Amino acid sequence: MTKFIFVTGGVVSSLGKGIASASIGCLLESRGLKVTLQKFDPYINVDPGTMSPFQHGEVFVTDDGAETDLDLGHYERFTSATMTQDNNVTTGQIYYAVIMKERRGDYLGGTVQVVPHITDEIKDSICRLANKGNFDVVITEIGGTVGDIEGQPFLEAIRQIPYDVGRENVLYVHLTLVPFIRAASELKTKPTQHSVRTLREIGVQPDILLCRTERRFDEATRAKIALFCNLNVDAVFQAVDVDEIYEVPLLFTQQGLDDMILKCLHLPVTKHNLTEWKNLIDRIRLLQESVTIGVVGKYVHLQDAYKSIYESLRHGGFANDVKIKIERIDSETLTADRLDQILGGVDGILIPGGFGTRGIEGKIRAAGYAREHGIPFLGICLGMQCAVIEFARSVCGLEGANSTEFDTDTRYPVIDLLESQKDVKDLGGTMRLGAYPCRLQPGTKVAEVYGAEQIHERHRHRFELNNQFRKVFEEKGMVVSGIYEESNLVEIVELRGHPWFVACQFHPEFKSRPLNAHPLFRGFIKAAKRWSATRQRTEQAQVTATEQE
Numbered sequence: 055m056t057k058f059i060f061v062t063g064g065v066v067s068s069l070g071k072g073i074a075s076a077s078i079g080c081l082l083e084s085r086g087l088k089v090t091l092q093k094f095d096p097y098i099n100v101d102p103g104t105m106s107p108f109q110h111g112e113v114f115v116t117d118d119g120a121e122t123d124l125d126l127g128h129y130e131r132f133t134s135a136t137m138t139q140d141n142n143v144t145t146g147q148i149y150y151a152v153i154m155k156e157r158r159g160d161y162l163g164g165t166v167q168v169v170p171h172i173t174d175e176i177k178d179s180i181c182r183l184a185n186k187g188n189f190d191v192v193i194t195e196i197g198g199t200v201g202d203i204e205g206q207p208f209l210e211a212i213r214q215i216p217y218d219v220g221r222e223n224v225l226y227v228h229l230t231l232v233p234f235i236r237a238a239s240e241l242k243t244k245p246t247q248h249s250v251r252t253l254r255e256i257g258v259q260p261d262i263l264l265c266r267t268e269r270r271f272d273e274a275t276r277a278k279i280a281l282f283c284n285l286n287v288d289a290v291f292q293a294v295d296v297d298e299i300y301e302v303p304l305l306f307t308q309q310g311l312d313d314m315i316l317k318c319l320h321l322p323v324t325k326h327n328l329t330e331w332k333n334l335i336d337r338i339r340l341l342q343e344s345v346t347i348g349v350v351g352k353y354v355h356l357q358d359a360y361k362s363i364y365e366s367l368r369h370g371g372f373a374n375d376v377k378i379k380i381e382r383i384d385s386e387t388l389t390a391d392r393l394d395q396i397l398g399g400v401d402g403i404l405i406p407g408g409f410g411t412r413g414i415e416g417k418i419r420a421a422g423y424a425r426e427h428g429i430p431f432l433g434i435c436l437g438m439q440c441a442v443i444e445f446a447r448s449v450c451g452l453e454g455a456n457s458t459e460f461d462t463d464t465r466y467p468v469i470d471l472l473e474s475q476k477d478v479k480d481l482g483g484t485m486r487l488g489a490y491p492c493r494l495q496p497g498t499k500v501a502e503v504y505g506a507e508q509i510h511e512r513h514r515h516r517f518e519l520n521n522q523f524r525k526v527f528e529e530k531g532m533v534v535s536g537i538y539e540e541s542n543l544v545e546i547v548e549l550r551g552h553p554w555f556v557a558c559q560f561h562p563e564f565k566s567r568p569l570n571a572h573p574l575f576r577g578f579i580k581a582a583k584r585w586s587a588t589r590q591r592t593e594q595a596q597v598t599a600t601e602q603e
């Protein structure tokens with residue numbers, strides 16, 4: 055029998071419901087349970103694929119080609135679960151399915167209503183996922199906060215679930231905020247009381263409260279929260295702010311959260327195995343040395359737009375025993391005269407994926423700077439396309455070379471629309487999406503770091519390297535190190551004679567894990583660490599030389 059955990063949030067958004075859910079998943083996995091996680095997003099978009107990074111943050115891509123909420127990235131990084139189309143469900147998808155059924159006549163003349171038709175469709179999406187993988191536990195996170203109008207059908211659906219599967223198989227976890235009010239020098243429990251009351255008004259009594267708080271609170275506060283929220287005091291847990299997100303599972307288990315979950319769900323309380331996780335945290339705490347990576351993008355001022363990239367860089371750091379300092383560089387500020395000033399001090403340059411013309415020339419300049427100065431470089435998707443454009447213009451003499459995404463009339467369309475995209479009209483879900491195999495060229499840097507000949511990586515793009523120019527690129531020192539053989543698509547390139555200049559058409563950041571850094575990030579950070587040491591030695595030599603003069 056599958057057990058169901060529902061994670062709701064209250065008071066404010068951004069409390070870290072995704073990380074809390076992922077951490078619960080991690081702890082239950084450490085008890086030997088087979089776990090999956092699911093996110094409900096109450097917006098009407100069918101998926102976040104068409105949403106602006108300003109609205110939504112990163113779009114996380116699954117192996118099976120779903121464009122999903124970034125919380126699915128946390129789920130995959132904290133657990134071994136593989137996310138799929140069924141792990142992210144939006145209001146848009148639910149209504150779409152119901153309307154299709156109505157048009158087919160499936161409702162046999164009945165009036166189609168939010169209850170029971172929409173709520174049934176929501177419950178079906180939970181059960182479909184549960185049945186798919188024989189999971190012991192399905193953790194479903196409900197996006198937004200209790201009280202949001204658009205979240206109501208989802209909350210109503212999870213209220214009904216115990217009647218379908220039995221109350222003993224359901225657990226409600228509610229994450230709230232216990233703010234510290236500086237003027238009064240006090241932690242306040244009232245917002246939590248109100249949030250739980252709102253949840254109870256719709257018929258959901260939380261079993262466990264996770265209280266996000268800036269500072270640890272005392273037993274009296276805990277008892278007060280319990281009393282007002284109709285809970286036992288031992289069901290109130292603290293989610294104290296931490297610097298290191300991978301520490302959250304450990305903070306939860308120290309308070310006995312996983313024991314409590316197992317008891318509530320009538321699951322055997324077995325011993326957990328968190329050794330690897332604990333070792334990781336111990337190692338992170340001891341990190342001294344650091345490398346600085348310049349991330350050159352359009353959305354560097356947003357917290358969440360490059361979430362998986364920032365995490366993958368850190369994983370690469372864990373694997374190489376260095377802390378990562380990220381220099382967020384707005385590509386629009388990267389004019390030719392400012393390159394030395396902005397990029398002169400970084401140990402590695404990364405250009406992430408992106409769309410549209412704005413800021414593109416700055417990215418191209420950054421790729422050129424990395425190439426010329428031997429600075430370790432990792433280009434991802436649009437980042438690879440920029441590196442190719444730069445190489446075409448500067449090394450191959452193809453003046454004005456461009457991607458047809460930015461200049462439809464360019465004389466040298468070195469990046470061009472994929473053949474399969476030529477008839478595509480709709481924007482939603484129509485890119486080349488998800489995992490494809492890629493064959494690596496033996497003897498290349500990339501083949502060495504992967505230690506494999508065949509890899510699978512996730513994609514999200516419409517444009518590709520134009521094969522007409524491949525010959526001239528290869529003659530000039532650009533090595534094609536990975537190919538999607540079925541349509542002879544260039545998936546990875548690297549530069550001969552450069553310490554580490556690697557660019558890929560896919561998104562390696564979606565497959566990196568804290569305990570198992572992605573090979574490209576591991577290799578990139580290793581090269582950055584080496585570059586940093588060289589740079590420091592050169593600087594030191596210069597200082598000594600000046601002193602001797």
Ligand code: GLN
Nearest residue numbers: 407408435436515516517
């Ligand atoms: N805009 C480019 C394309 O569609 C790159 C996409 C990306 O970086 N994800 O091919």
